[in-house]
Amino acid sequence: MKQQPRxxxxxxxxxxxxxxxxxxxxxxxxxCRQKYVKLGRSAYLGSGFRLTVRNAHCVYxxxxxxxxxxxxxxxxxxxxxxxxxxxxxxxxxxxxxxIVGDNTETGPHVTIVGPHHxxxxxxxxxxxxxxxxxxVWISANTTIMxxxxxxxxxIIGPASLVAHDVPPNAYVMGNPARDLTKLVKFD
Numbered sequence: 001m002k003q004q005p006r007x008x009x010x011x012x013x014x015x016x017x018x019x020x021x022x023x024x025x026x027x028x029x030x031x032c033r034q035k036y037v038k039l040g041r042s043a044y045l046g047s048g049f050r051l052t053v054r055n056a057h058c059v060y061x062x063x064x065x066x067x068x069x070x071x072x073x074x075x076x077x078x079x080x081x082x083x084x085x086x087x088x089x090x091x092x093x094x095x096x097x098x099i100v101g102d103n104t105e106t107g108p109h110v111t112i113v114g115p116h117h118x119x120x121x122x123x124x125x126x127x128x129x130x131x132x133x134x135x136v137w138i139s140a141n142t143t144i145m146x147x148x149x150x151x152x153x154x155i156i157g158p159a160s161l162v163a164h165d166v167p168p169n170a171y172v173m174g175n176p177a178r179d180l181t182k183l184v185k186f187d
Contacts, residue, residue: 040061040062043066047070049071051073054076057075057077057096058080059096062082063084065085065086066088069090069091073094073096077097078129081099081100083134084102086102088105090109091109093111094112095112095115095146097129097130098130098132099130104132104136107139108141110140110144135153139155139160140159141159143160148162151166153169154166155172160173
């Protein structure tokens with residue numbers, strides 16, 4: 001495989017190289033945002049939002065959806081569709097394909113993992129995706145594995161690893177996440 005020639009910038013002073021690199025990254029990020037991010041009315045992307053695109057998949061954000069600073073989203077394996085009135089905390093990582101319902105909120109440092117590389121003997125990930133229902137709260141430092149379905153009105157406790165489907169109106173917590181709905185009473 002023939003490698004692309006690298007652009008040599010040794011002749012430039014360090015400050016000029018840094019300025020050129022920042023300008024290049026700004027232009028490429030703005031291009032990705034304009035082409036691959038479809039914003040609903042009053043949707044907001046926080047500063048430091050990064051999008052990884054290798055295929056022509058897009059991010060669709062519903063109305064009044066807010067992303068705080070430092071979110072990293074990847075549509076390499078599929079689209080990310082987010083409903084209305086959602087809020088994503090700081091430094092979240094989202095890997096498509098994902099569908100998120102309305103009024104969903106996440107805390108800081110939430111990771112939603114995408115499909116892994118195919119391994120011989122295991123099932124094909126085609127057609128599978130992570131689905132998060134309406135009115136779901138996902139607490140801080142939670143990891144949600146690929147293909148999980150979270151029902152409406154569910155609450156995911158902090159520092160949880162969600163590897164199995166979550167039923168509607170459930171409270172799950174732990175590593176691995178367990179259903180604690182019968183132990184906790186919400187008044």
